[in-house]
Amino acid sequence: MASISARGLRIEFPLYHLAARSLKKRLLAKAAIRLKTDESNRVVVSALSELTFDISRGERVALIGTNGAGKTTLLRTLAGIYEPVAGQLEVHGEVGSLIDPAAGIDSDSTGRENIVLRGLYRGMSESQIALLEADAAEFAGLGEFLDMPTRGYSAGMQVRLSFAIATAITPQILLMDEWFLAGDADFMLKAEERLTRLVTGADILVIATHDMNVVRRWCTRVIKLEAGRIIGDGTVDEILGPAGA
Numbered sequence: 001m002a003s004i005s006a007r008g009l010r011i012e013f014p015l016y017h018l019a020a021r022s023l024k025k026r027l028l029a030k031a032a033i034r035l036k037t038d039e040s041n042r043v044v045v046s047a048l049s050e051l052t053f054d055i056s057r058g059e060r061v062a063l064i065g066t067n068g069a070g071k072t073t074l075l076r077t078l079a080g081i082y083e084p085v086a087g088q089l090e091v092h093g094e095v096g097s098l099i100d101p102a103a104g105i106d107s108d109s110t111g112r113e114n115i116v117l118r119g120l121y122r123g124m125s126e127s128q129i130a131l132l133e134a135d136a137a138e139f140a141g142l143g144e145f146l147d148m149p150t151r152g153y154s155a156g157m158q159v160r161l162s163f164a165i166a167t168a169i170t171p172q173i174l175l176m177d178e179w180f181l182a183g184d185a186d187f188m189l190k191a192e193e194r195l196t197r198l199v200t201g202a203d204i205l206v207i208a209t210h211d212m213n214v215v216r217r218w219c220t221r222v223i224k225l226e227a228g229r230i231i232g233d234g235t236v237d238e239i240l241g242p243a244g245a
């Protein structure tokens with residue numbers, strides 16, 4: 001059964017270019033609360049601190065907070081892209097992510113090859129891969145570009161391909177960054193139904209967003225982050241106040 005459990009999760013990013021001592025001292029003296037030195041005396045950004053939460057099957061969680069609060073970092077950590085420097089994280093269930101359009105896409109391979117590679121990676125049979133290929137190719141609508149290496153794709157084409165691949169299969173845990181909801185109008189119209197199916201079909205949804213309409217429409221719970229810490233965790237009404245209030 002799908003579940004996520006985090007205990008005292010901490011994520012830090014070393015800032016290697018701040019090796020010069022004088023600059024380091026000056027910056028730290030300005031007391032940016034998220035800059036500190038680690039045990040190797042490197043300056044690090046404290047992106048997430050002491051996060052403890054459980055997410056169970058059926059929950060649709062919105063991560064909210066101001067710019068730099070840590071939403072995307074948390075999504076990437078849940079996706080296994082970042083390794084916590086402290087704490088425990090357990091993620092049970094098949095994860096699908098709509099976080100970075102380029103993630104998991106091989107730029108030397110064509111769009112079609114990328115679709116097939118994803119199917120192979122997921123251990124699909126030949127006939128399942130054929131279905132995946134037909135579905136994702138049709139949805140991405142890339143025409144002749146489908147058989148060209150993806151490094152020549154525009155940003156919008158990358159999004160179409162990633163979106164088509166990621167949404168062709170319903171994962172148990174869906175991790176999503178809001179800018180995947182911000183494609184061009186034609187594409188979003190087409191994507192809407194597919195997204196709704198995916199969101200309602202997943203056992204767990206975690207979405208980072210600034211859009212409170214998205215939160216009210218899709219989510220059952222809100223985790224509010226500020227400067228890398230959880231400052232609120234509850235139902236949508238508890239955190240945002242009742243709708244229309």
Ligand SMILES: Nc1ncnc2c1ncn2[C@@H]1O[C@H](COP(=O)(O)OP(=O)(O)OP(=O)(O)O)[C@@H](O)[C@H]1O
Nearest residue numbers: 013045046047065066067068069070071072073074
């Ligand atoms: N690769 C990185 N290297 C250094 N610092 C990073 C890196 N990624 C994130 N950070 C820092 O971690 C903090 C959290 O960033 P994050 O992108 O998770 O915020 P966010 O809540 O998603 O913001 P936004 O709403 O602007 O997308 C910020 O202080 C950011 O500067």
